[in-house]
Every structure is written in C-alpha cells, then in structure tokens.
Amino acid sequence: MIHVKGGISTLLKGELSDEEIASISRSVDIIGDILILKTIKGATISEQTLKKAARIILDKMPYVKVILYQTTPVDGIYRVRKFKWLAGEKRTVTIHREYGCSFYTDVEKAYFSPRLSFERKRIADQVSAMEIVVNMFAGVGCYSILIAKFSKAAVIYSIDINPEAYLYMVRNCKLNKVGDRVIPLMGDAACFSSKLRDEADRVLMPLPSMAYDFLENAVEMLKPSKRAIIHFYDFQYGKSKEEALEKAHAKLEEHLRRIKRVKDFEIVFKRVVRGTGPHWWQCVLDVEILKCLN
Numbered sequence: 489m490i491h492v493k494g495g496i497s498t499l500l501k502g503e504l505s506d507e508e509i510a511s512i513s514r515s516v517d518i519i520g521d522i523l524i525l526k527t528i529k530g531a532t533i534s535e536q537t538l539k540k541a542a543r544i545i546l547d548k549m550p551y552v553k554v555i556l557y558q559t560t561p562v563d564g565i566y567r568v569r570k571f572k573w574l575a576g577e578k579r580t581v582t583i584h585r586e587y588g589c590s591f592y593t594d595v596e597k598a599y600f601s602p603r604l605s606f607e608r609k610r611i612a613d614q615v616s617a618m619e620i621v622v623n624m625f626a627g628v629g630c631y632s633i634l635i636a637k638f639s640k641a642a643v644i645y646s647i648d649i650n651p652e653a654y655l656y657m658v659r660n661c662k663l664n665k666v667g668d669r670v671i672p673l674m675g676d677a678a679c680f681s682s683k684l685r686d687e688a689d690r691v692l693m694p695l696p697s698m699a700y701d702f703l704e705n706a707v708e709m710l711k712p713s714k715r716a717i718i719h720f721y722d723f724q725y726g727k728s729k730e731e732a733l734e735k736a737h738a739k740l741e742e743h744l745r746r747i748k749r750v751k752d753f754e755i756v757f758k759r760v761v762r763g764t765g766p767h768w769w770q771c772v773l774d775v776e777i778l779k780c781l782n
C-alpha cells in the first residue's frame with residue numbers, strides 16, 4: 489500500500505465530485521510503474537469516471553505509466569486478481585524494485601505485493617551463514633532473492649505451483665545475479681517435502697490462506713535435533729491486532745502439538761504484517777522447532 493501524500497483523493501480534489509472521490513479507495517498499490525486503483529465496498533462509480541480519475545492521476549504522477557482497476561479480490565491457488573485497464577500503456581508486466589533488487593512480474597498472472605517489502609527484509613536479515621532455506625510459496629522469488637542478497641545462506645529452495653510465477657522467478661534469479669544459491673522449483677510444495685526431508689534450517693510459509701494445510705510438510709523438511717525455524721503466516725480475525733495475534737498463537741500451538749515429530753517448540757516472535765480487511769489481519773509467527781530424529 490503506497491500512501492500518496494495526502495491520499496489519492498488530494499490528487500482528485502476539484503476534478504471529481506466529493507461523492508465520486510469517496511468511492512475510490514484512498515490507498516493504492518504501486519507495483520513498479522503500475523498503479524492499481526480499487527473502489528470501496530458497495531461503491532457505484534462508472535467506468536468513465538474511473539478512467540477520468542486515472543488520467544488525472546497519470547498526469548500528476550509522472551513515474552506511473554499504467555493505471556489498472558482491480559475487479560476481483562486475490563483468489564485461487566495462484567493467489568491472483570483480475571484488472572481492467574484504465575489509462576496509460578496497455579500492459580500488466582512491470583519491474584518492481586525494493587532494497588536494490590529488481591523483480592519482473594505480471595500483476596495479473598502472478599501474486600505480488602509491495603506491502604510485504606519490510607517483512608521480506610526482516611526475514612532476510614535473520615538468516616545466518618551457510619543456512620539451507622526452503623521457501624514453500626515463493627511467487628516470483630522476492631523473499632528468496634532478498635535472502636540470497638542480504639545473507640550468506642548456502643542455498644534457498646524456492647518452490648511455486650504457478651508456472652507463470654516460476655518463469656518470472658527464474659528470470660528474476662538471473663536479473664539479480666544470485667547464481668545457483670536460489671534453486672527455483674515448480675510444483676506443489678507438499679510433493680517436495682519428502683525430497684527435502686530433514687534438510688532445512690529454516691522454512692518460509694508465505695501462504696496465509698492455507699498455511700495449516702502445509703504445516704506438517706514444513707516440519708518434515710526441518711533438520712532434526714537442532715532448533716530450526718518456521719516463518720508461519722496466517723490470516724486471523726480480531727477486534728484488535730493483539731487479539732488476532734493471540735488467536736494465531738493459540739491455533740499454531742494446537743496444530744504443532746499434534747505433529748508427531750515435533751518434540752519441543754517455542755514461538756519466539758509474532759507481529760501483524762498488515763490489515764487485510766475490517767478486523768482481519770495477516771500475522772507472522774516465527775517458531776523454533778526441535779524435531780525428533782524419526
């Protein structure tokens with residue numbers, strides 16, 4: 489979520505009616521040079537007005553080259569969304585830059601969120617030298633490439649089931665010159681867990697909509713007999729961030745207790761990454777796990 493100074497409404501003041509401006513969501517995503525507009529729930533605003541708004545924004549934000557309107561929520565296994573073109577160049581492909589890394593993506597064909605930028609760097613900064621990392625849901629490779637750039641990890645296995653995301657990941661690995669430290673793998677993370685059994689010092693699970701379904705697979709990949717780490721993402725409802733975090737914490741503990749090879753564990757850190765809707769929060773929990781040998 490990029491906060492345009494004073495909000496997107498400041499750019500539209502005097503050009504659209506107050507009612508029309510109120511229909512457009514104040515926060516927008518900017519991915520590379522593509523700006524994504526959304527409307528607030530239940531708003532009725534014509535396509536013509538949205539196009540007018542888009543042309544005004546394009547004029548006032550010279551680094552933006554494409555304006556799209558998000559017509560569906562992020563959905564499905566690939567976690568993608570649909571758009572309507574509003575103004576500027578007619579494309580959905582762009583290069584997004586963060587922390588000195590560059591990521592090609594097609595905003596319609598692969599998941600990408602600029603809002604996770606801080607979270608990706610937070611994880612990358614924790615990785616120690618020679619670690620073996622598994623990123624189960626890697627998208628176009630942002631977490632994995634940041635880890636390769638900002639740590640001395642030995643290898644980052646980087647899995648995604650979406651063939652389009654995988655191809656962008658391969659391209660992004662070359663673009664960012666991470667050599668063979670990032671290994672892109674295409675397919676279901678659950679199917680790779682037996683191949684990577686007992687290998688990982690650290691497993692990333694950035695698929696909050698289905699994380700519990702893959703928790704056992706993540707544990708399978710951890711090295712036994714040492715405190716290995718899972719970065720676990722979850723969506724939780726809560727009247728406050730604290731309530732959501734407590735719920736996520738309790739649920740994760742309950743699930744971990746049921747996994748046979750988990751001998752001991754400790755949730756060593758948790759925080760809300762972002763709000764995802766009224767009273768809904770994306771939470772991350774870093775959990776250290778001591779696993780039995782068999």
Ligand SMILES: C[S@@+](CC[C@H](N)C(=O)[O-])C[C@H]1O[C@@H](n2cnc3c(N)ncnc32)[C@H](O)[C@@H]1O
Nearest residue numbers: 565566567599625626627648649650676677694
């Ligand atoms: C929320 S996105 C996160 C992408 C990336 N980590 C990021 O932050 O940009 C989740 C990703 O998981 C992938 N995915 C969904 N189910 C999967 C599975 N069973 N195995 C591997 N990848 C999967 C989707 O294709 C999607 O790219």
